[in-house]
Amino acid sequence: MRFRSIRGTAVTAALCVAMSAQLTQPVLAAPEKSGEPRYSAGSASVGDPYFPNQGNGGFDVQHYDIAFSYDPATKHMDATTTITALATQDMDQFNLDFQGPEISALSVGKHPADFRRDGQELIVTPRPKVKVGETFTVTVKYAGTPPVITDPDGSIEGWVPTDDGAFVAGEPQGAPSWFPGSDHPTDKATFTFHATVPEGLTAVGNGQLLSKTTKDGRTTFVWDSTEPMATYLATVTIGNFQVNETKTSAGIPVYTAVDPRLVSQSAATVARIPEIVDYLSSVFGPYPFASTGAIVDRAPNVGYALETQTKPIFSSSPSLGTMVHELAHQWYGDSVSPTRWSDIWLNEGFATYSQWLWTEHTGGITAQQTFNNSSNYGRAATSAFWQTITADPGPVDMFGSVPYNRGAMTLHALRGKVGDAVFFPLIKGWAAERKFGNASTRDFIAYAEKTSGMDLTNFFDVWIFQKGKPTTW
Known part of the structure; x- marks a missing residue:
């Protein structure tokens, strides 16, 4: 995830939220005839306790096609996003996440649909209704100035204007500032971007550049991201760039x-x-x-x-x-993404540990020496650093030092416990087994135990589930 000098139980909570969401679903009327669809509203969120409004239920997004023009001088965007999704239930209503500009038109398939907005939620009533198993499209046209989003830790994200374009970053909640979608890491999709900007500027997106065409003083860049991607990882950043x-x-x-x-x-x-x-x-x-x-x-x-x-x-x-x-992070965070935001240490711990390995690989201090230094295990036991739970840092501290440093320490301590002959195949196998998917802390523990043949309950308990400086593991 985000790497800064440092920006300054979740499982139980997630279950409670999910159960609550189920309990508040409308009671389904019995169908008039046997075998008829039982239509209901898709869930307004996936129940992540850190960001309770994120994601949506009732469908699985397959692809986003986002076409827009943007003028940095006026900060005005004119956009059309087409979402292709697979219905996982019979729906008479569904939600999207969107905090962007004013919507001028919305259709489901070929038919205009009723919609309303409530905070982050874009609530859509399709006509005709959507049947389970159906692949359907949602086309949203909108125009205006995309907002900048402020995170719980005070940092900014989303569509951030610069003096020559826009810096576009979506973790953990900025993607809906510029396109509607199902904004949670568990709903990955492929993406195509058609970005039109004033001639002379460059629009850089995820994936491969398919085409670049200039006409009447404007240039359109078409980027195609063919591998599944979480919404928070999408970007089309605009500016004056030297390209290589x-x-x-x-x-x-x-x-x-x-x-x-x-x-x-x-x-x-x-x-x-x-x-x-x-x-x-x-x-x-x-x-x-x-x-x-x-x-x-x-x-x-x-x-x-x-x-x-x-x-x-x-x-x-x-x-x-x-x-x-x-x-x-392209391996750990992008290809293998978190199931819940409380699993962020699986992103940041691996990325931080990669720095330790790189330093040793290029002739610097060893990973063990980095583990021992004053930023890591060398911190006093009385330090506040040891009072945040690695596997549940909270939305304010999810990009603080604990998921990064203590996450990396957890991996190095695991390496020491199982040995290099097990550890390196373990982390390589983890990336391969979960490629383009999602994983939770519990998933990683189960995989580590299976791969090592060891009971690692106490190890992970002291390193990621408890407060305090580990002394034995």
């Missing part, structure tokens, strides 16, 4: 876009992307996507980087460690 295209030694295309004002200070780090991807592939297994790269923009009000899928985005010139961190 190369490949890794394995032939993976590398597309980088760097603000000209940051080229000189970013050049050394950006040039090492192929080398970093090659090294991480040797440790974590084959790179999971069809392309890679980076976007280095100048967005001084943002102050962090994000692992946007295939092309991490940086709001300033990145350090080498930060680049390693965000590229490691």
Whole structure:
């Protein structure tokens, strides 16, 4: 996830929320005839306790097609998003997550649909109703200025205007600022973007660039992301960029876009992307996507980087460690995404541990020395650092030091407990088994126990479920 110097039980809660959502569903009227559909409203959320309005029930999004024009001078967007989804129940109503500009038209399939907005919720009444198993489309037309979203920790995200375009980052709740959808990591989909901007600017999206055409002073970029992606990882960042295209030694295309004002200070780090991807592939297994790269923009009000899928985005010139961190997320966070936001340590712990491994690989201090230092296990037992639960940091502290540092310590301690001969195949197998999917903390524990053949109950209890500095494990 987000990497900053540091931005400053969940399982039980999730079950309670889910049960509550079920209990509040409308009572279904008996069908008039046997075998007739039993229509009801899709759930307004997936019940994640950190962000209770996120995601939606009753359908599974398959694809987003997002076409928009944007003028940085006026900050005006004119957009049409078409969502292709599979109905998982008979629905007479469903919700989407959307905090963006005013909607001018909405249709389900070929038919206009009634809709209303209530905070983040876009509530749609389709006519005709949607039947279970049906693949349907929702087309939403809207125009205006996309909002900037403020997170519980005070940072900003979403569609963030810059002096020459927009910095677009969606973790954990910014995606609905610029397109409607099912905004939770568990509802992944493929994406196509058609971004039209003033000639001379570049729009950089996830995946591969299919085309670039200029007409009447405007350029349209078409990006296609063919692997499943969580909404929070989507971006189409706009600005003046110096673009470079190369490949890794394995032939993976590398597309980088760097603000000209940051080229000189970013050049050394950006040039090492192929080398970093090659090294991480040797440790974590084959790179999971069809392309890679980076976007280095100048967005001084943002102050962090994000692992946007295939092309991490940086709001300033990145350090080498930060680049390693965000590229490691392509395996852990992007390909394997959290089931609930309380599982964020599985993203951040792996990405932080990758930095430790990289440092040792390139001749720096060992991972054990990093584990022992004053930012990690060397912290005093009285430090407040040890008073946040790794597996449930809360929405304010989910991007604080605990999921990052204590998450990485957990992995290193696990390495010590099971041994290198088990640990490295374990983390490689984890990335392969969960590729393009989601996973929870409990899933990881079960996988670690299965792979190692060990009972790791006490180990994970002291490292991620308890407060206090672990002393034995």
